Amino acid sequence: MGKTIIEKIIGAHAGRDVAAGEIVWMGLDVRSARDFGGANVVKNFQREYPGQEVHDRGATFFTFDCNAPANTIPYANNQQVCRDFAAAQKVRVFDVDAGIGSHVLIEQGLCLPGGTVVGTDSHMNILGAVGAFGQGMGDQDIAYGFRWGRTWFEVPPTMKVRLVGRPGELASAKDLTLAVLRVLGSRGGLGRAIEFSGAAVDALDLAGRITLASMATEMGAIIGLIVPDERIEAYCRDRSGAKGGAMHHADADAAYVEDVEVDVEGLGPMTARPGSPADVVPVSEAAGRPVQSVFLGSCTNGRFEDFQAAAEVLRGRRIKEGVMMRLGPATREVYGSMLEAGLVEVFFKAGAVVSHQGCGGCASGQLGMTGRGEVQVSTSNRNFKGKQGDGDTYLASPATAAASAVAGCLTAAGDL
Amino acid sequence: MEQERKTLLVGRVHVVRDAAGKSIDNIDTDMIFHNAHLAITEIEKMGEHSFGNLDGWEEFPSQVQPGDILVVGHNFGAGSSRQQAVDCFRALGVVAIVGESFGAIYLRNAINSGMPIITVPGIMDSALKDGDRVRLDLEKSTLEAESGDLVLPDPKPFSGVQLDIYEAGSLFAVQPGA
Numbered sequence: 001m002g003k004t005i006i007e008k009i010i011g012a013h014a015g016r017d018v019a020a021g022e023i024v025w026m027g028l029d030v031r032s033a034r035d036f037g038g039a040n041v042v043k044n045f046q047r048e049y050p051g052q053e054v055h056d057r058g059a060t061f062f063t064f065d066c067n068a069p070a071n072t073i074p075y076a077n078n079q080q081v082c083r084d085f086a087a088a089q090k091v092r093v094f095d096v097d098a099g100i101g102s103h104v105l106i107e108q109g110l111c112l113p114g115g116t117v118v119g120t121d122s123h124m125n126i127l128g129a130v131g132a133f134g135q136g137m138g139d140q141d142i143a144y145g146f147r148w149g150r151t152w153f154e155v156p157p158t159m160k161v162r163l164v165g166r167p168g169e170l171a172s173a174k175d176l177t178l179a180v181l182r183v184l185g186s187r188g189g190l191g192r193a194i195e196f197s198g199a200a201v202d203a204l205d206l207a208g209r210i211t212l213a214s215m216a217t218e219m220g221a222i223i224g225l226i227v228p229d230e231r232i233e234a235y236c237r238d239r240s241g242a243k244g245g246a247m248h249h250a251d252a253d254a255a256y257v258e259d260v261e262v263d264v265e266g267l268g269p270m271t272a273r274p275g276s277p278a279d280v281v282p283v284s285e286a287a288g289r290p291v292q293s294v295f296l297g298s299c300t301n302g303r304f305e306d307f308q309a310a311a312e313v314l315r316g317r318r319i320k321e322g323v324m325m326r327l328g329p330a331t332r333e334v335y336g337s338m339l340e341a342g343l344v345e346v347f348f349k350a351g352a353v354v355s356h357q358g359c360g361g362c363a364s365g366q367l368g369m370t371g372r373g374e375v376q377v378s379t380s381n382r383n384f385k386g387k388q389g390d391g392d393t394y395l396a397s398p399a400t401a402a403a404s405a406v407a408g409c410l411t412a413a414g415d416l
Numbered sequence: 417m418e419q420e421r422k423t424l425l426v427g428r429v430h431v432v433r434d435a436a437g438k439s440i441d442n443i444d445t446d447m448i449f450h451n452a453h454l455a456i457t458e459i460e461k462m463g464e465h466s467f468g469n470l471d472g473w474e475e476f477p478s479q480v481q482p483g484d485i486l487v488v489g490h491n492f493g494a495g496s497s498r499q500q501a502v503d504c505f506r507a508l509g510v511v512a513i514v515g516e517s518f519g520a521i522y523l524r525n526a527i528n529s530g531m532p533i534i535t536v537p538g539i540m541d542s543a544l545k546d547g548d549r550v551r552l553d554l555e556k557s558t559l560e561a562e563s564g565d566l567v568l569p570d571p572k573p574f575s576g577v578q579l580d581i582y583e584a585g586s587l588f589a590v591q592p593g594a
Contacts, residue, residue, distance in 0.1 A: 015594075023577050025593035036454050040499060043457055048588040066454075074455030122497040122521055138499035138525035140587055150592040152577050156520075186442050187491040191520050220491055222520050276442070363451065382495065384444050386469045387451075 002251025004158035005225045006193035009133045009248055013116050020157040020255065030059055030110055030117040031145035034101050036066040036363060037120030039078035040139035042085040045146055054089050055149035061110070062086050062093040063101025063119070066363035070096070075364070099331025099357035100299045102126045102134065103210070107333050109239030113228045114246030118145055123299050123381065125216050129209035130236055131228040131247060136217075156193045156222045158250075159258040163198035165265025170414050172309060173208030174301055174379065174397035176200055177215045178270035182280035183262045189221030192257065195250060196226050200264050206235060207303035214300040215381050218277040269400045269412040274383055274392035283400055283412040293368070293376040293391065294325040294405040296352075296398055297361045301379035302330030304337040306398040311346040313402035313413050319351040320408035325401075326353040326367045328360050352405070362388065377404045421583055423554040425511050425532065426562070427485040431546050432492075435472055439540035443470060443488065444495035445522070449504045451496070462500050463507030482509025485550060489515065489540045493522025502526045512552055514559065514571070516540055527578045528587035534559070538569035554579065 001019070003011065011018040013026040033041040045054075054060045062082045070076035079096070086093045094104050102124055105111040113131035117124065120142050127134025135153075137145070145151050161180060180196075194216055204212065209226050216224030228236070228247055237244045269283040296310050307329065319325050327347060329335040335357050338344050347354050353368075360366030362380045370376045370391025379401050383393035396404070399413035406416060434440050447470040449462065456462055466480075467473040486505060492515045493501055502525045505513065512532040516539060526533035532554055539559075544550070549562040557573040574582075577590075584590050 023575055036451075036496075037498065040457050044588070072455060078455060078457070120497050122495060124497075136497035136521050138497050138502070138521065138528065140499060140528045141524060144528075144587050144592075148592045152593070154575070186494065187517065190491060190517055191523075217495075220494065220519065364454075382444075384446055384495070385471075387444075387446050 001255060002253035004193065004250045004254040004256070005195055005248045006133065006156060006158055006223065009114055009116065010153060010155050012114065012246065018155050020155050023152055023154045025150050026116060026153050027150050028118050028145050029115040030061065030105060031142060031149070032061040032063055032101055032105070032119035033082065033142050034066055034120050035064040035068065035075060035079050035082065037139045037142070038062055038082040041120065041142045041146065042081050044140050044143035048143065049147050052147065054091060054146045057089060057091050059149065060091045060146055062091065063098065063104055064094065064096045065100045065359045067366065068096035068358040068360070071366060097332055100302065100359055102299060103330040106130060107239060107331060109236065109241065112236055112240055112243060112245030113233065114248050118142060122217055123214050125223040126210055126214045126299055128213035128216060128223045128225045129206065130232055131225060133223055135223065156191060157257040158193045158195055159189065159260060160256050161194050161196050161260050161262060163200040163262050163264045165263050167200050167264045167267040170269055170412065171267040172397040172399060173204055173211040175267055175270045176264055177212045178272055178280045178395065179264055179267055180262050181215060181219060181272065181278045183260060184219045186218060186276060186278040187220040189216060189219035192221050194219065194221045194224040196224055201226060202229065205305060206232060207305035210303060211300050215277065218381055269397060271400065271410065272383060272395035274394060275385055277382060277395055283396065283410060286394065286410050287412065287415065289375060289410045291375050291377050291404045291409055292323055293370055293374055294323060294401050295361045295367065295376060295378040295380065296325065296327035296401050297329060298380035299330060299359065300381040301398050302328065302334065304334050306379065307338055307343050310398040310402035311343045313399050313416065314350040314406065315346050317350060317406050319405045323405050323408050324353065324368065325351065325405040326355055326361065328355045328367050329357045332357050365389070377401045377410060421585065425485065425552045426549065427483045427511055429485045429487045429544060429546065429548050429550055430480060431487040431544055432473065432489065439489035441490040442494055443492050445493060445498050445501040446495060448493065448501040449498060454498060454500065456500065459503045459507050462504040466504040466508060477508060480508045480510060483511055484509070485552065486510050486513045487515065487539060487544060488513060490517045491519055493519040495519065497521045499525050499529065502529055502531055506531055514539060514552070527581055530582050530586045532582060535572040536569055542568050544568065554582065
């Protein structure tokens with residue numbers, strides 16, 4: 001029997017052939033902790049392994065991205081707990097200026113195709129965008145990974161999600177992702193690995209792949225994998241100093257638990273209505289709902305290309321009075337590219353609050369939250385009740401978010 | 417936790433339904449333990465925030481008693497990787513979580529912290545209600561209502577590693593395998 005991609009990745013890290021359903025011990029190429037969970041990782045480590053060293057300091061990292069820079073004393077204390085531990089263990093910290101950890105790991109060439117990467121971030125499966133097995137884990141799990149460099153894992157079954165048809169010109173990676181969520185629902189991928197394929201997936205650049213892979217979490221999936229193309233291979237090789245990584249392809253006779261076709265022919269802008277990322281409708285069906293708040297960024301849509309798409313809509317326009325638009329790039333590198341390309345000026349002139357890199361738009365409310373009755377359009381990945389405040393949040397693409405800011409109501413970019 | 421851990425658990429259940437009696441599915445970790453409280457690192461301070469953002473269940477921390485068992489619907493614990501969403505129930509003395517299905521990270525977190533977590537497809541379609549008492553046998557993977565006339569669906573078997581971790585106390589007590 002042939003192997004799926006996840007079976008090949010886990011097998012390569014378990015040192016033997018593995019199949020879905022088996023529980024195996026696998027090696028972890030990178031283990032990381034962010035500031036949410038990080039202090040608990042340290043606490044667990046110090047309690048369970050007093051005086052001991054991490055397994056491999058070169059493979060162990062802290063990435064502060066949730067409450068960065070800390071704006072409450074408890075978080076400031078938690079981050080300092082991590083810094084002290086890191087200094088004692090000689091472990092590298094990507095501190096509050098670096099940006100979203102999963103993105104930093106890609107940019108730094110630390111996450112490679114075919115690799116295994118864990119962290120205290122439930123969107124660590126973003127790394128499926130480069131064909132790696134990224135996995136969010138709790139603080140005990142990560143403390144264990146710090147100490148041993150290995151952990152147990154149940155090899156997930158794999159489902160195919162094939163995007164067929166040619167999307168409309170206005171459809172971005174986010175719209176494709178929401179179209180998949182509409183079909184799969186919030187537990188269509190529960191406990192599974194997904195292999196995304198189809199011409200519309202092949203066409204996605206790194207930013208687009210990150211968007212699609214990031215929301216595997218909202219589909220309930222363990223990981224959503226996209227086979228790297230030459231562009232992704234070249235990027236990872238360049239970033240890692242020519243190490244490259246392992247490009248795994250599924251075997252023709254691999255076993256799948258389900259094969260789902262998502263028809264994206266003529267797809268237009270989509271939105272997830274407040275309460276569930278899977279409650280997806282075309283923007284046209286929800287258009288006109290007054291909007292007071294717009295957020296652009298997050299690990300799902302925080303790349304340079306995402307801001308470029310929004311800037312194209314905003315260039316020469318002004319955000320409607322009464323609408324507050326905030327944005328935060330994923331990483332410091334993205335911020336730098338935005339400055340160079342003049343995007344920051346576009347956003348500033350349009351009236352947006354240009355904020356700093358990290359998870360502040362979602363994780364801790366640093367870049368603003370919604371009040372009761374307030375309606376927000378956000379490019380992030382979750383709109384559960386109470387997640388980003390007491391208001392209602394629609395999830396949409398960067399272009400839709402920007403157009404909605406200009407119009408003052410939910411609007412697709414093409415209808416502005 | 418150091419004494420030998422019981423593999424037969426008997427307790428009163430809390431069945432997570434809405435006011436209309438319908439199973440509340442897809443309960444995410446922000447409903448279980450909101451991100452506003454994530455700076456808390458002491459387990460004993462986590463209990464009071466359990467279900468603090470779940471409509472109709474905000475009073476759960478004052479209603480639950482040590483030894484109780486939580487019964488939940490589909491995709492329980494979706495969302496973030498926060499361990500607090502498991503630890504808050506441990507803090508309240510909840511001894512097991514039984515559900516239709518679980519978010520993958522949540523399932524791992526519960527297993528690793530030695531919280532018995534059992535998948536029982538169909539459990540929310542059963543007549544099980546708040547206050548009923550059940551017997552959960554982790555070794556045999558059986559679930560029975562204490563009152564004889566209520567028949568419950570079969571649990572999925574506990575995996576070997578899950579039982580190993582549970583009996584050892586937590587993941588930390590288990591040496592990594594080859």
